[in-house]
Amino acid sequence: MSKDNKKTSLRYRLLWPIRNEKWQPITIPVASILFSFIVAAIVILLLGKNPIQAFYNLFQGAGIFPKATYAGYKSMLTDFLSLLDAMTPLVFASLAVAVALRAGLFNIGVSGQMLFSGFIATIIVGYSGLDAFVAKPLVLLIGMIAGGLMGGLVGWLKYKFNIHEVVTTIMLNYIAQYVISFFIHNYYIDPVSRQSKYITEAARLTLVNFEFANLKMDIPLGFILAIAVAIFVKFLLDKTVVGFEIKAVGSNRDAAKYTGIKVGSNMILAMIISGGLAGLAGVTYYLGDFASIQPKVLTSLGFDSIAVALLGNSHPIGIIFSSFLISIIDQGSTYMSSQAGIRQEIASVIIGLILLFSACGAYVKHKVSRLKEKEVDRKDSES
Amino acid sequence: MSEYIVEMKHITKRFPGIVANDDVSIGIKKGEIFALLGENGAGKSTLMSMLSGMYEPDEGEIYIRGEKVQISSPNHAANLNIGMVHQHFKLVEDYTITENIILGIEPIKKFAGLFPYVGIRGANRKIEELSKKFGLEVDPTKKIADLTVSMQQRVEILKVLYREAEILIFDEPTAVLTPQEIDFLLAIIEGLRNSGKTIILITHKLEEIKRVADRCAVLNKGKLIDVLDVETTSVNLMAQLMVGREVNFESEKTPAQFKEEVLKVEQLTVKNEDGFEVVKDVSFTIHSGEIFAIAGVADNGQVEIADAIAGLIKASGGKIFLNGQDITNDSIRNRTESGISYIPEDRQKFGLFLDFDLSTNLGSKQYYKKPFSNKGILNKQEFDQFGTQLIEKYDIRSGQGIKTQVRSMSGGNQQKAIIAREIELQSPLMIFVQPTRGVDIGAIENIHRMMIEQRDQGKAILLVSLELDEIMNVADTIGVIYNGQLQKVASSDSLTTNEVGEYMMGAKHE
Incomplete structure (x- = not known):
């Protein structure tokens, strides 16, 4: 009996960093990130390489730490800007998932919404030759509207015909993927790259090869907007009547109805917002870094964003950090593989582990509170 | 042995x-x-x-x-x-x-x-x-x-x-x-x-x-x-x-003083999801200062009557008037605004957001209007003040005050929170469905006292309960329902428990 007691309290003591419930939204994701790096380190050790070196390379590649040498016109700053460029659509996409989640809806169609809005913006503005000052805001606006319409359709189908949003979003993913690929093949194909024709520089949301202080860098114009939008979404969810209703519907649909909230219109609204955010992800992705659309391919970013949103606890500010981390691992992987001789896929393993551990977050939380109760009990019965 | x-x-x-x-x-x-x-x-x-x-x-x-x-x-x-x-x-x-x-x-x-x-x-x-x-x-x-x-x-x-x-x-x-x-x-x-x-x-x-x-x-x-x-x-x-102390079995009650008519239900018919009529042609009125109780065995349509009045389900026939105004097709929000408080049967499913904190739940029927929000922006301080006030006034006990997650509260205190929230709406009509289900005797006494207090302040009260003792104890008028139909409506003094029981079984009807 006494041995058992000791064991419990040791376990309890080991858990001290994640015991405080107030800090759990932060401590548990951090703990899962640490755990995944430890497990990844073991994997790298098994491969016979130095994990510390590998992780360092990862951060070097992403522009967090300086590399030993740089090619012409490149520096740590250009790497870092590339990181932000890659991170921008991920922030928008994860916010899209999070807003839907808060309303109790699972938007698995972010990829499709991204493709649709990216395509619409490409054909309306991308080839138009409009002036940059008109074209860029227009791209953002069109992206938001196109994504919002597609999201709203999902919400409306749910409200009107009670079709589960997971079904509609998956189906719409396919529809978007193939219908758009038909149009690209027939009207917008670049015969050399086998992708859609490149859009004008004026319409792009990334300033490519911007020369400054003898460097050529890619400046992601959408990044500032992504941060601003994240803060706005936080404000919307936490401080407004609209956010209150969306969260109420997500927390308990029956109680929301009882309270007098219009459940249907709030679900549609949440999906419009979610789709609109996915639309922003779409334009910063297809009209940012890439400037072109590859037919018949849905970006995996839309699916990764589900996990990134979960890692960030569906919290807008949390999402900025989780997107940042995931983007670092993603961006740094090429450099890591070239420097440490570890295959690039290890980066995906690390991301996978992080998401796996963070998905266990709710369980860990539950376990910790159980342990806590037991501990209190034990102390009571001893004294 | x-x-x-x-x-x-x-x-x-x-x-x-x-x-x-x-x-x-x-x-x-x-x-x-x-x-x-x-x-x-x-x-x-x-x-x-x-x-x-x-x-x-x-x-x-x-x-x-x-x-x-x-x-x-x-x-x-x-x-x-x-x-x-x-x-x-x-x-x-x-x-x-x-x-x-x-x-x-x-x-x-x-x-x-x-x-x-x-x-x-x-x-x-x-x-x-x-x-x-x-x-x-x-x-x-x-x-x-x-x-x-x-x-x-x-x-x-x-x-x-x-x-x-x-x-x-x-x-x-x-x-x-x-x-x-x-x-x-x-x-x-x-x-x-x-x-x-x-x-x-x-x-x-x-x-x-x-x-x-x-x-x-x-x-x-x-x-x-x-x-x-x-x-x-x-x-x-x-x-x-x-x-562990002395108990009042009979709630102390002054004689009812009926005033003007508050709720009038006319030939109300309600269908369930399968299109089956669960409430058939039900008519009754409730006055200010009256506790009208619907007695019946579970699943005889009494909850549907309450839901139809509150707007949670649609009436397929008949009319509902509140203070003379036809509310049959109004939205739930409009009915709340016109003056209906509703304590639902299933407090965890309908009454509360279990993952929200206590102050949010207490303000959840008024969040959309001043002073809880202004031009669409919520005023968190107002929620907290309101919550603190209600916790005190209604003796709602919880681990961490207004910040307590409602899920962690006991059933009795969850019910107190709902009743507090609904009373504070100051609605002329209050609907109580199974208000004492799963709460202990001390709390039951308290809930009955509050209902009678509200009645004395001139509210019209509709009580739906499966506990016959409760109905005999607090009601001024009793309507007995069987199979979706009101079998008998009479003053509670004129009915005995056994008679009500017979009507409940459909063994006796008018």
């Missing part, structure tokens, strides 16, 4: 944060009806769960027929001839009575000595015999879905008898029954005792104990207070011991 068939000695059982049973010792004699009395959460069910093998005690010993046993599972308990009749029935709706009873111990026969099959006919016969022997009157070939609640309960009893139980535990068996059905059940229980079975009756209804039990153990907060001889103990003393 000891005189007791069941002996539990110094039983202690702890759950996280609570001692459910604290050094409880009881002995039960063969062939008696032994009652366990206590409020919700007093530890009655926990104690019996240890006898029926659901839990094992942390400390203490159990003796059955003088032998020390460790009951590790419900199967083990069944082997010791202990059977429990659960409060919530565990029956397969689509199976017949016999199929339900033999489930798990099917009599296997072999066709032509080779092919196994379930000997359903023999089982049918056996169950019919059992049913006759104990006066249970069931047809074993009927499907559960076609049975009334009281019949289903008899199936549960047969289930334990079929497993040759000698010691039968009844967990709150009368909670779902009408007075007539209760009479019938109590007669069955007495019959079982007379044929030599030992009965343990878990209940918080004193009057039943007085009627059938031989001895009675009173539990309060996990501790055994006393074991009483029922015949020589007054109901009042039992109640006092149970609650």
